[in-house]
Amino acid sequence: MIERVAIIGTGLIGASVGLALKAVNVPVVGWDSNPAELAMALEIGAIDEALAKDQALDPDIADVFVLATPVLPILDWMQVLAAGLHEGQLVTDVGSTKRDIASMAVKLFNQPGRARFLPGHPMAGKESGGAALADAALFNGATWLFTPVDGVQTGLEAEWRGLVAGFGAQLRDLEPARHDEVCAWVSHLPQMLSTALAALLQDTFADDPDGLAAVQAIGGRALRETTRLGASPYSMWRDIALTNTEPIAQTLHALEQRLAHMRENLRTPELRDEFATANRFRSKPS
Amino acid sequence: MIERVAIIGTGLIGASVGLALKAVNVPVVGWDSNPAELAMALEIGAIDEALAKDQALDPDIADVFVLATPVLPILDWMQVLAAGLHEGQLVTDVGSTKRDIASMAVKLFNQPGRARFLPGHPMAGKESGGAALADAALFNGATWLFTPVDGVQTGLEAEWRGLVAGFGAQLRDLEPARHDEVCAWVSHLPQMLSTALAALLQDTFADDPDGLAAVQAIGGRALRETTRLGASPYSMWRDIALTNTEPIAQTLHALEQRLAHMRENLRTPELRDEFATANRFRSKPS
Numbered sequence: 001m002i003e004r005v006a007i008i009g010t011g012l013i014g015a016s017v018g019l020a021l022k023a024v025n026v027p028v029v030g031w032d033s034n035p036a037e038l039a040m041a042l043e044i045g046a047i048d049e050a051l052a053k054d055q056a057l058d059p060d061i062a063d064v065f066v067l068a069t070p071v072l073p074i075l076d077w078m079q080v081l082a083a084g085l086h087e088g089q090l091v092t093d094v095g096s097t098k099r100d101i102a103s104m105a106v107k108l109f110n111q112p113g114r115a116r117f118l119p120g121h122p123m124a125g126k127e128s129g130g131a132a133l134a135d136a137a138l139f140n141g142a143t144w145l146f147t148p149v150d151g152v153q154t155g156l157e158a159e160w161r162g163l164v165a166g167f168g169a170q171l172r173d174l175e176p177a178r179h180d181e182v183c184a185w186v187s188h189l190p191q192m193l194s195t196a197l198a199a200l201l202q203d204t205f206a207d208d209p210d211g212l213a214a215v216q217a218i219g220g221r222a223l224r225e226t227t228r229l230g231a232s233p234y235s236m237w238r239d240i241a242l243t244n245t246e247p248i249a250q251t252l253h254a255l256e257q258r259l260a261h262m263r264e265n266l267r268t269p270e271l272r273d274e275f276a277t278a279n280r281f282r283s284k285p286s
Numbered sequence: 287m288i289e290r291v292a293i294i295g296t297g298l299i300g301a302s303v304g305l306a307l308k309a310v311n312v313p314v315v316g317w318d319s320n321p322a323e324l325a326m327a328l329e330i331g332a333i334d335e336a337l338a339k340d341q342a343l344d345p346d347i348a349d350v351f352v353l354a355t356p357v358l359p360i361l362d363w364m365q366v367l368a369a370g371l372h373e374g375q376l377v378t379d380v381g382s383t384k385r386d387i388a389s390m391a392v393k394l395f396n397q398p399g400r401a402r403f404l405p406g407h408p409m410a411g412k413e414s415g416g417a418a419l420a421d422a423a424l425f426n427g428a429t430w431l432f433t434p435v436d437g438v439q440t441g442l443e444a445e446w447r448g449l450v451a452g453f454g455a456q457l458r459d460l461e462p463a464r465h466d467e468v469c470a471w472v473s474h475l476p477q478m479l480s481t482a483l484a485a486l487l488q489d490t491f492a493d494d495p496d497g498l499a500a501v502q503a504i505g506g507r508a509l510r511e512t513t514r515l516g517a518s519p520y521s522m523w524r525d526i527a528l529t530n531t532e533p534i535a536q537t538l539h540a541l542e543q544r545l546a547h548m549r550e551n552l553r554t555p556e557l558r559d560e561f562a563t564a565n566r567f568r569s570k571p572s
Contacts (some may be wrong), residue, residue: 123506182501186501186505189483195564197476204540222473225476252548252549256545263539
């Protein structure tokens, strides 16, 4: 039985996990590198106790550790925790890329005498981050991916999966490399695209106040939706770009070629085929 | 005083204009090349009378004609109507591109003895078209652009603008070429982008049912919003691509280069600058 969960990183996702755990009466402690985020998590009741860093490093502070920082700090925490934790403890995470994390899990965890590591990734979020926006219902109806690194499933892992299912999430297992490849298509490419489009519009109209006013007056839902992710913070996406560079580069390159093909065929029947193919993608049940 | 309006093309936009006019008791007649659309417009009360084609061509059927078809048929209707109409009548349109329409207006209308032509473009729509989705409130809060071709404003034009303002729309005048350039950025580029992305995903995962299932399970709001316009029909966009080819090609080319720049800088501080520039675009009041 899980007696206490430690959440490392009490931003939007970490604090939402805390609220969802508290809703089913699981004791939760937390730490964040940003004292304001940590205080907010405590204030909204996402954690029972705000830890000092040395407390968060205490291997006996909890039986389950949830790493809910960007990917690079997750990798750092894995190294620090692996040394102190022991068999019968579980570390899991909510990081956006899984290949590097899974590789490190194989190296440092899941061995005799060591704690278990179950890589995870809830497909949920909001436009802005921070504990102030945390929501116990954030994972309700969302997909929560796991990329287990071996065929073993301990009781603690099964219990953690049960809690996640209780959050209302749909669980789905994927191979780590496959996860990163699919996420490059469905998440990282849309992000890079939206950032590129917003940045391009900003640079194109920045010195033309009239034009920017027209863009803002005229731009409707199409513009809003395709540039919405342009508001996303670099701090999180830097780590995604660093840990999934090749798959993201491949999807970007494929899209560049597709746009060039469309540009060269604005006046040919090939444009009709592009629309028909896109129509098929959108007609899928989703 | 406007006594009767004829709407040529009673799809989503045409029928919505009809409903908005009927709401303020303006008599409306209509024609559509698709008998089902025409019957639906009559059934929902968007028009008082469904015209046969020869009736729609009768210059005395109305004092204001609203051309609400795709752009190429608008150009056809302008030629047919110009010959029969006379001074004191008004033709306006809701076409998505304005340069070709404005050029033809200068050539065929707005001369002594001829009817007036006021090019217009409401920035409103829905994911699917058709009279069945028509809505008198569709233009409420939307921007309705006009691209007048001379400095003249007749009483009938002022009255039509007044009706449009009564629909709840914000009126804004632009030069025709400027309209097409700005719309390439805020509407046509997002459309082509969304079509290209949806078509690319369809082709990438079509032969991989497992992958397509994963894409659909994992893809969240980011994927949904960036591919939503992939459902748009070719029939309307063909005419936009044909009548605004060069501005659309320029925006596509600029985006291709921006994506390549991002791809080459996934691991450099340049990525931070791209995110910062995009953040600035999204932080504008809109």
